[in-house]
Amino acid sequence: MTTDSTIGAERLGRRMARGCEFLGSEVAIMCGAMSWVSERNLVAAMSNAGGFGLIACGAMTPELLDKEIAGTRALTTRPFGVNLITMHPQLLELIAVCKKHNVSHVVLAGGLPPAGSLDAIKAFGAKLICFAPALSLAKKLIRSGVDALVVEGMEAGGHIGPVSTSVLAQEILPDVASQVPVFVAGGIGRGEAIAGYLDMGAAGVQLGTRFVCATESIAHANFKKAFIRASARDATASVQIDPRLPVIPVRALKNAAGELFTAKQREVAQLLDEGKVEMMEAQLQIEHYWAGALRRAVIEGDVEHGSVMAGQSVGMVSKEEPVADIIATLMAEAAHALEKRAA
Numbered sequence: 260m261t262t263d264s265t266i267g268a269e270r271l272g273r274r275m276a277r278g279c280e281f282l283g284s285e286v287a288i289m290c291g292a293m294s295w296v297s298e299r300n301l302v303a304a305m306s307n308a309g310g311f312g313l314i315a316c317g318a319m320t321p322e323l324l325d326k327e328i329a330g331t332r333a334l335t336t337r338p339f340g341v342n343l344i345t346m347h348p349q350l351l352e353l354i355a356v357c358k359k360h361n362v363s364h365v366v367l368a369g370g371l372p373p374a375g376s377l378d379a380i381k382a383f384g385a386k387l388i389c390f391a392p393a394l395s396l397a398k399k400l401i402r403s404g405v406d407a408l409v410v411e412g413m414e415a416g417g418h419i420g421p422v423s424t425s426v427l428a429q430e431i432l433p434d435v436a437s438q439v440p441v442f443v444a445g446g447i448g449r450g451e452a453i454a455g456y457l458d459m460g461a462a463g464v465q466l467g468t469r470f471v472c473a474t475e476s477i478a479h480a481n482f483k484k485a486f487i488r489a490s491a492r493d494a495t496a497s498v499q500i501d502p503r504l505p506v507i508p509v510r511a512l513k514n515a516a517g518e519l520f521t522a523k524q525r526e527v528a529q530l531l532d533e534g535k536v537e538m539m540e541a542q543l544q545i546e547h548y549w550a551g552a553l554r555r556a557v558i559e560g561d562v563e564h565g566s567v568m569a570g571q572s573v574g575m576v577s578k579e580e581p582v583a584d585i586i587a588t589l590m591a592e593a594a595h596a597l598e599k600r601a602a
Contacts, residue, residue, distance in 0.1 A: 267598025271454065271590065274597070278463030281386065281407060281440045283338035283363065285309030286590060287463025288453075289409075289442055290470050292342030292366065293417065293568070294318070294550060295557040296478050297467075299327055301582070303334035304475035308583040312339040313366060318550045321352040328360045340364030340388070345372055346542065351379060358383040366409070369418065369507075371396070377403055388442075392420040394430050407440040409465055414446025416468050416570035418507045419496060428459055436460035448572030450592025457593070458600075468570035469589075473582045479560035483579055485512055485567050491574040501528040506545055512567040516552050519564065523548050 278287025290297060290305040292315035302312030314331060316324050324341070331339060341362050343353050346369055354376060357365055365380045366388040380387045386406040391397035397408055410431050412424025422430075424445035432441060440462035447453060453464050470476065472483045489512050496508040497520055504527060511517070527544050530536045536544070549566060556565025 266601050267594035267596070270597040270601060271457070271594045274454075274457035275463060278440055278442065278461075281462060282311040284311040286586060287311075287442070288586060288589065289313060289340075289444075289463065289465040291415070291444060291465050291467025292316075292368070293467050293471065295554050296471055296476055297342075298477060299330040299334055301470065301473060301476045302331050302339050304473065304582040305470065306335045306337040306339045308581075308586050310582070310586050311364075313364075314339065314341045316341055316343050316347070316353060318344075318347070318547060319353075321349055321356050324353055324356045325359070328356065328362065332360070338363050340366055342366040342368055344369040344546075345376070346370060346539075346546065348543070350376055354379045357385065364388060366390075368409075372403070377405070391431060391435075391441075392422065392427070394434055397431050397435050401435060401438055405439065407442065407462070408435065409442045409444055410461075411443075411465070412445035413496070413508075413510075414571040415444060416494065416510050416568045416573075419445075419510050421508075428456055428461070432456075432460040436462070446571050448575030450589040450594070451596040453589060454593040454596035454600075458597075466572075466589075468572045469576060469585060470582060471569070472576050472579045473585060474579055475582055478557050479562075481560035481562045482557050482567060485556075485562045486569060486573055486576045487578065489569065489573045489576075491571045494569045494571045494573050500524050504528050504531060504541060504545075509549060509566070509568065510570060512562075512569050512573070514563050514565075514567060516556075516564055516566045519552070520548065520566075 275287040286309050288310045290312050292313040294315045294317035297315035305312035364386045368390050388407045389400045389405045391408045410427045412427050413419045442463045442465050443456040443461045444465035447466050472486050493512050496510045499506040527541045552566035555561040556567045
């Protein structure tokens with residue numbers, strides 16, 4: 260290793276130290292929780308490679324989550340976390356499962372945490388991480404006692420907000436990065452971007468799309484091929500067709516599933532019109548649609564009628580490779596970027 264590359268690696272180590280300490284990992288790179296993809300095999304591989312894996316609970320029942328945590332523990336002795344969706348009707352039961360297994364980190368995603376959920380997580384000593392889509396919400400979450408934040412921009416795959424990662428990072432990091440560790444996510448595919456956000460005050464980053472085609476990922480071969488063939492512009496956001504039915508946009512590769520989702524929205528909107536469902540039930544129907552459509556693509560390999568959720572960084576996924584190699588590449592790129600800035 261040359262002196263220059265040593266300088267880059269040392270600078271990267273210093274910038275990631277806070278995030279690594281918080282996560283208990285060797286590198287401050289979290290693997291985003293992707294339903295059907297972020298299960299025991301990818302989660303364990305991520306943590307074993309020095310990063311931080313997250314189980315995507317999604318629509319799992321407490322019984323399924325119980326088995327998934329136990330299965331992950333059988334594959335790794337290193338720390339990993341569990342991502343829970345705030346609108347899940349059994350959220351408190353899922354938190355109880357995390358308590359049973361003494362899960363070290365819990366991520367709440369999908370909206371503001373409902374009453375009692377934060378206290379329930381903090382009560383058994385887990386570190387609590389929440390998503391902050393705006394500065395005002397970041398400050399509110401910190402006042403509520405969260406231990407860390409994820410700032411995720413609209414370039415990400417799956418459910419997205421309306422603001423880009425670069426704008427959110429500029430808005431939120433200067434104000435709150437000194438208070439709690441902040442992990443930046445959305446559209447990150449190379450180490451140079453990681454170095455940039457670390458320089459802005461981030462404690463680490465979260466990447467999902469980049470790890471879908473990991474060798475250890477159980478995603479169907481068709482799903483991985485779709486990623487490898489795609490460009491950034493192929494990952495588009497879904498459209499809301501009825502203003503009375505607020506739908507969180509989902510970013511996925513363009514296919515027939517987008518048209519099917521439009522039809523599903525019309526169906527649910529009609530049920531609302533007829534008073535056959537309440538708003539919460541309507542939103543859960545939409546959520547369950549995505550869970551089913553995603554399973555068809557990830558597990559069954561139907562990449563035409565299933566949902567191929569992907570972030571815009573999908574254009575930087577060019578092959579299938581082990582998690583450890585992906586992390587090593589990202590770290591080398593980040594170190595090189597910091598090395599050049601030191602020159």
